[in-house]
Every structure is written in structure tokens, then in C-alpha cells.
Amino acid sequence: MQVSNLISTYHCYHHQHRISSSLFLLRSMVTATSSSSSSSVAATSTGGGAFTTIAERVSLERDIKKSKFIAIAGHIPDERSAQSFLSEVQDPRATHNCWAYKVGNQYRSNDDGEPSGTAGKPIHSAIENSGLDRIMVVVIRHFGGIKLGTGGLVRAYGGVATECLKNAPTRLIKSQVRMGVEVSFDLLGVVYHQLQAFKAEEIKQDYDTGKDGITMVTFKISFDQAEALEEALKTNCSRNLVFYKH
Numbered sequence: 001m002q003v004s005n006l007i008s009t010y011h012c013y014h015h016q017h018r019i020s021s022s023l024f025l026l027r028s029m030v031t032a033t034s035s036s037s038s039s040s041v042a043a044t045s046t047g048g049g050a051f052t053t054i055a056e057r058v059s060l061e062r063d064i065k066k067s068k069f070i071a072i073a074g075h076i077p078d079e080r081s082a083q084s085f086l087s088e089v090q091d092p093r094a095t096h097n098c099w100a101y102k103v104g105n106q107y108r109s110n111d112d113g114e115p116s117g118t119a120g121k122p123i124h125s126a127i128e129n130s131g132l133d134r135i136m137v138v139v140i141r142h143f144g145g146i147k148l149g150t151g152g153l154v155r156a157y158g159g160v161a162t163e164c165l166k167n168a169p170t171r172l173i174k175s176q177v178r179m180g181v182e183v184s185f186d187l188l189g190v191v192y193h194q195l196q197a198f199k200a201e202e203i204k205q206d207y208d209t210g211k212d213g214i215t216m217v218t219f220k221i222s223f224d225q226a227e228a229l230e231e232a233l234k235t236n237c238s239r240n241l242v243f244y245k246h
Contacts (some may be wrong), residue, residue: 050224051133055171060164064156066144071164073137079103085136095143098157100124101136114141114157118150122158130165134173137161176201177226180218181233188215190236195219198229 057074072089076082082101090097098119100109107127109120123137139157148156183191195203200219207215221229 050172050174052170052172053132053134054165055169058164058168060160060167062160062163063144065146065148065152067146067148067156068142068144069156069160070140070142071137071160072140073135073161073164073168076101076103076134076136078134079106079108082108082136086138089138089140091140093142094140096141097138098123098141099136099138100127100161102127102132103134114153115150118153119157122154123161126158126161126165129162132165132168132170135165137164175223176220177223178202178218178220179226179229180216182211182214182216183237184213185215187237188217191217191233194229194232194236195221198225198232200229 054073054075057072059070059072061068061070063069070091074085074089076085079101082103085101086097086099096112096114096119098110098112098114100120100123101107102124107124109124111117111119111121119139123139127135127137139160141157181191192203195217198221200221203217203219205215205217
């Protein structure tokens with residue numbers, strides 16, 4: 001059934017029925033895999049909302065005391081994409097392929113044979129300081145014969161990563177969440193009207209709820225619009241709506 005037909009069929013802005021309606025929010029939980037001794041890893045749930053990321057893959061090359069450092073940064077939508085990114089950009093001929101990534105509150109770094117904490121962590125710090133999210137930075141090193149020492153390595157890896165990210169074009173992305181509402185048929189028009197007003201996407205309707213006169217409408221909406229949509233539905237449908245989030 002088309003949304004326009006539903007809206008024209010159900011005009012119920014002034015209904016004051018007491019109905020039991022439930023709205024649920026589905027979120028994904030991501031856990032990080034275990035790391036080797038030369039890696040660091042953190043695992044917490046990722047949050048929603050708008051974030052800034054890299055618009056396109058960028059690279060930067062610097063020579064530091066005869067060693068060549070090549071930083072490559074790019075957007076990764078999730079943790080599973082990190083391995084693919086690394087496989088694409090790493091150089092098997094290089095002495096080291098060190099890296100770090102950040103996806104929401106998830107992050108991981110790897111020193112790839114450099115002294116512990118001298119490569120992966122400085123790259124991760126550069127990512128944190130940039131304010132960017134859902135990105136990965138790989139710094140490739142071709143050893144030139146002169147050892148840099150612990151401090152020199154930290155400055156080299158952190159420095160090229162920072163400079164690479166500083167010059168990267170960025171874009172703002174608004175996260176979406178999937179939501180749903182159980183609603184009586186006589187209020188479908190109000191619900192669809194609000195979903196259109198808030199530019200909800202992937203709107204679907206399920207009549208098989210097991211409840212007489214009740215249908216389930218699911219949709220996607222920008223994370224920062226979810227609360228406002230709830231309030232709009234409460235106002236236009238009934239002030240007795242009960243919402244649930246999971």
C-alpha cells in the first residue's frame with residue numbers, strides 16, 4: 001500500500017484514543033578481537049550520532065634519517081573493514097607496516113615489529129587528536145640504516161600520521177538507527193505523516209503482530225532525529241503512548 005494512500009485513508013489527528021504502542025530501537029554491539037603482544041585493543045559499545053570521517057583515501061610520504069615513512073589513511077565503515085584496508089595498502093617489501101584504527105569507541109593498534117608502544121599508539125593518538133571517526137591509518141616504514149630510538153620512532157610515526165590526517169578532506173555523516181512502532185490501524189495516517197516529515201527511510205509494515213487491530217511499522221531515521229520523532233508521535237497520536245528502547 002502506498003504511503004500517500006494510507007495518509008488519505010486515515011485522517012485521525014484529533015483522535016484521543018488511549019492505545020498501547022511500543023517503539024523499539026535496535027542497536028548493534030561490536031566487540032574487538034584479541035590482540036598480539038605488540039598490539040593494543042579496547043572493546044566497548046559503539047555510540048550513534050553524527051561523526052566526521054575521511055572523504056577519500058589520502059597518503060603522505062616523508063624521509064626521516066634515511067628511513068622512508070609512508071602514511072595512508074582512509075575511511076572504514078566498521079571493524080571488519082579494517083583487515084581489508086590493511087591488505088590493500090600494506091607493502092610486504094617494507095620493514096614495518098604499523099597501523100591503528102578507530103570505529104566509534106572501538107580502537108586497535110599494532111606496532112608490527114617496532115618496539116612496543118612506539119608506532120601503533122602514536123598513530124592512534126594522531127587519530128584521536130584529529131577528531132575523526134571510522135578511519136584507519138597505516139604507516140609503512142622502509143628502514144634506511146639509521147636507528148631512531150624510542151623517542152624518535154614515536155615522533156616519526158605520530159608525526160607522519162598527524163600530518164596525513166591534517167591534509168585529508170573530510171565529510172560529515174549522520175548515523176541512522178532502525179526503529180519500529182506498534183500502532184492501531186486508525187492511527188496509521190498520523191504515523192506515516194510524521195515519518196515523511198522526519199524523512200524516515202526503508203519504511204515497512206508488518207500486519208502479523210499477533211494483536212487484533214495492531215500493525216508494526218519499521219523504519220530508519222537519523223540518530224539525532226529519533227527523540228524528536230518520538231515526541232511528535234506522542235503529540236499527534238495520543239499523549240498516552242508508551243515508548244520502549246532496546
